[in-house]
Amino acid sequence: MPFPANVPLHPSQLQTTEANGKQKFAKINNHHHNSTRNHITDSDRTFKPAQNPENTITKLMDTSPQSPPTKKRKMATDTIAAAAPAAIEDQQEHQFPLPTILTHPSATPPILITQGAEGRLYKTTFFSPNIPCALKYRPPKPYRHPILDARLTKARLAFEAKVLERCRREGVPVPAVYAQNAAAGWIAVEWIEGAPVRVKINEWLGQRPRNEEEEKEADAKEKGPLVELMKRIGAAIAGLHRTGVVHGDLTTSNMMLRPPAKSTTDQGKETNGVNGVGSEEAQEKAKLLEGDVVIIDFGLANQSQSDEDRATDLYVLERAFASTHPRAENLFEHLLESYKQTFGKKGVSVLHKLEDVRMRGRKRSMIG
Amino acid sequence: MALETLQIEHVPSDHHVYAALFRHVQNVDFLQAQLIGKNPEFEYAFIDASVLISRTHLFAAIFRALNTLTEGTLQTPNVHSDIVIGLSPTNNISESYRRYGLTPSKTRDVLVIKIVYPKLSCENSTISSSEQQQTPESIWQHLTAHIQGTPTPLTDEELAKSTDWAKVRKYYKLNGVPGVERIDKVDEAGRRREMEGLVVSGIALRGL
Ligand SMILES: Nc1ncnc2c1ncn2[C@@H]1O[C@H](COP(=O)(O)OP(=O)(O)OP(=O)(O)O)[C@@H](O)[C@H]1O
Numbered sequence: 008m009p010f011p012a013n014v015p016l017h018p019s020q021l022q023t024t025e026a027n028g029k030q031k032f033a034k035i036n037n038h039h040h041n042s043t044r045n046h047i048t049d050s051d052r053t054f055k056p057a058q059n060p061e062n063t064i065t066k067l068m069d070t071s072p073q074s075p076p077t078k079k080r081k082m083a084t085d086t087i088a089a090a091a092p093a094a095i096e097d098q099q100e101h102q103f104p105l106p107t108i109l110t111h112p113s114a115t116p117p118i119l120i121t122q123g124a125e126g127r128l129y130k131t132t133f134f135s136p137n138i139p140c141a142l143k144y145r146p147p148k149p150y151r152h153p154i155l156d157a158r159l160t161k162a163r164l165a166f167e168a169k170v171l172e173r174c175r176r177e178g179v180p181v182p183a184v185y186a187q188n189a190a191a192g193w194i195a196v197e198w199i200e201g202a203p204v205r206v207k208i209n210e211w212l213g214q215r216p217r218n219e220e221e222e223k224e225a226d227a228k229e230k231g232p233l234v235e236l237m238k239r240i241g242a243a244i245a246g247l248h249r250t251g252v253v254h255g256d257l258t259t260s261n262m263m264l265r266p267p268a269k270s271t272t273d274q275g276k277e278t279n280g281v282n283g284v285g286s287e288e289a290q291e292k293a294k295l296l297e298g299d300v301v302i303i304d305f306g307l308a309n310q311s312q313s314d315e316d317r318a319t320d321l322y323v324l325e326r327a328f329a330s331t332h333p334r335a336e337n338l339f340e341h342l343l344e345s346y347k348q349t350f351g352k353k354g355v356s357v358l359h360k361l362e363d364v365r366m367r368g369r370k371r372s373m374i375g
Numbered sequence: 376m377a378l379e380t381l382q383i384e385h386v387p388s389d390h391h392v393y394a395a396l397f398r399h400v401q402n403v404d405f406l407q408a409q410l411i412g413k414n415p416e417f418e419y420a421f422i423d424a425s426v427l428i429s430r431t432h433l434f435a436a437i438f439r440a441l442n443t444l445t446e447g448t449l450q451t452p453n454v455h456s457d458i459v460i461g462l463s464p465t466n467n468i469s470e471s472y473r474r475y476g477l478t479p480s481k482t483r484d485v486l487v488i489k490i491v492y493p494k495l496s497c498e499n500s501t502i503s504s505s506e507q508q509q510t511p512e513s514i515w516q517h518l519t520a521h522i523q524g525t526p527t528p529l530t531d532e533e534l535a536k537s538t539d540w541a542k543v544r545k546y547y548k549l550n551g552v553p554g555v556e557r558i559d560k561v562d563e564a565g566r567r568r569e570m571e572g573l574v575v576s577g578i579a580l581r582g583l
Pocket residue numbers: 051120121122123124125126127128141143182196197198199200203256260261263303304305306307
């Protein structure tokens with residue numbers, strides 16, 4: 008199904024081919040060691056105060072989300088200044104000026120989650136104090152021509168927003184778009200509870216025996232929950248590709264694992280256990296990997312139905328996965344198998360193409 | 376019952392948003408005539424409540440209009456009419472007025488929004504001085520004096536009572552959408568939540 012006719016040029020079409028080629032190359036070779044990202048902490052959902060100055064401020068202010076918004080609504084900067092003169096110094100040292108949109112009042116102050124090469128991601132609330140949201144802000148790049156920069160940023164964010172909406176309509180699990188001002192450099196999307204898949208997998212692996220012998224001995228049952236997760240990831244990617252979108256930056260950081268909503272049926276699940284695992288500890292562990300896979304970060308997404316582009320998406324993830332989760336590398340085949348199962352015939356030819364792409368990747372790394 | 380002051384996240388603190396819901400409004404034709412006659416005393420957003428599914432839905436349109444106001448890119452003569460067309464996922468302005476605004480002899484329940492904000496003198500509005508003095512009390516007084524209807528609390532429950540889902544599905548192109556259809560028919564709440572997400576996205580993305 009094609010995009011509506013009024014879709015403007017994709018940002019990549021605004022760039023010179025050379026620049027674009029370079030960007031892609033750099034992405035493929037570097038992203039798995041996150042050289043351009045500055046994730047606050049590996050367990051970036053815990054908001055450890057020591058590592059997050061903004062959070063310290065939150066603490067000092069003691070703003071509980073339940074407090075009546077009318078009383079607490081203030082300019083974020085005002086509040087900070089009033090509450091903690093020391094903290095504002097801290098903030099100026101470690102932090103960046105907020106985008107204008109976030110200087111307007113909200114029930115709780117925005118929290119900086121990540122600062123990447125391209126932009127920043129804030130956790131804040133939208134519409135109402137009880138609706139958490141992720142606000143992505145791409146500040147102007149001082150080294151780029153201002154008019155070109157503004158045009159690129161706008162086109163990119165607009166495209167990202169459109170891809171999200173399209174996926175959502177097609178039933179691919181992605182955040183809903185709440186609001187955007189692409190010209191001002193931001194989009195606000197639904198906040199996905201849980202944690203990045205990367206964090207969850209590492210947490211899960213961390214609880215397993217580290218000894219290589221034991222690792223090998225671990226039977227299929229024990230790895231069951233991770234295998235199941237790999238299959239859900241494969242199915243989610245197949246769903247994405249089916250809508251005619253390739254992601255462009257598939258990593259386990261760009262997928263969230265959203266724990267199942269607490270409901271009365273959880274009680275039953277608990278007693279039955281997952282995969283019939285007996286001990287309480289094993290049940291807890293199995294639960295760690297439960298939930299829906301939600302794909303995020305469509306900043307480098309593209310419209311494509313080609314096997315080549317789809318295979319490249321999988322290859323990027325395969326490489327990233329191997330370096331982020333070396334101990335689970337051998338489980339990647341389950342992801343691919345499920346991708347194929349979900350995608351049918353087309354999946355078969357994408358996987359075929361993946362072999363070519365791998366080969367070229369190997370050659371390139373031998374030369375480079 | 377009184378006017379509600381809406382607290383919408385990330386709206387400039389000098390922009391005040393007031394709202395009220397009236398049921399069984401008897402004089403929709405009169406209200407519509409004031410809008411058409413550009414009566415400066417009736418600078419309100421009048422919305423047909425049957426197209427609204429929730430407060431969040433409403434907030435999305437208000438947020439959008441306030442954003443265009445502060446950016447100086449209003450698409451209609453004022454922020455109030457921009458709220459009405461702000462509900463639309465399409466760019467057809469006159470159709471948006473028809474769908475989301477008042478329709479004499481059809482509209483029953485009316486949602487009113489009033490925005491009060493510091494107007495710059497260069498905006499050259501004839502009502503700018505009286506506007507400055509508007510208070511929730513004076514607005515409420517004016518509304519109750521001119522709207523023949525039953526003031527009703529603006530809650531999600533009340534809004535849900537009058538939602539015309541057939542219209543909502545049509546206007547926001549939600550019929551046969553896989554993202555909704557894949558949710559079990561029994562899970563009506565889940566389907567509605569998903570539709571709300573798509574409605575809000577539709578509002579946010581118009582014009583991109
Ligand atoms: N919708 C969301 N809900 C919850 N957390 C999110 C959401 N979006 C992003 N995050 C968190 O923020 C991190 C960074 O977000 P994202 O990947 O979108 O930004 P980025 O990598 O800086 O973007 P880009 O590659 O476009 O510059 C994610 O890894 C995740 O932890």
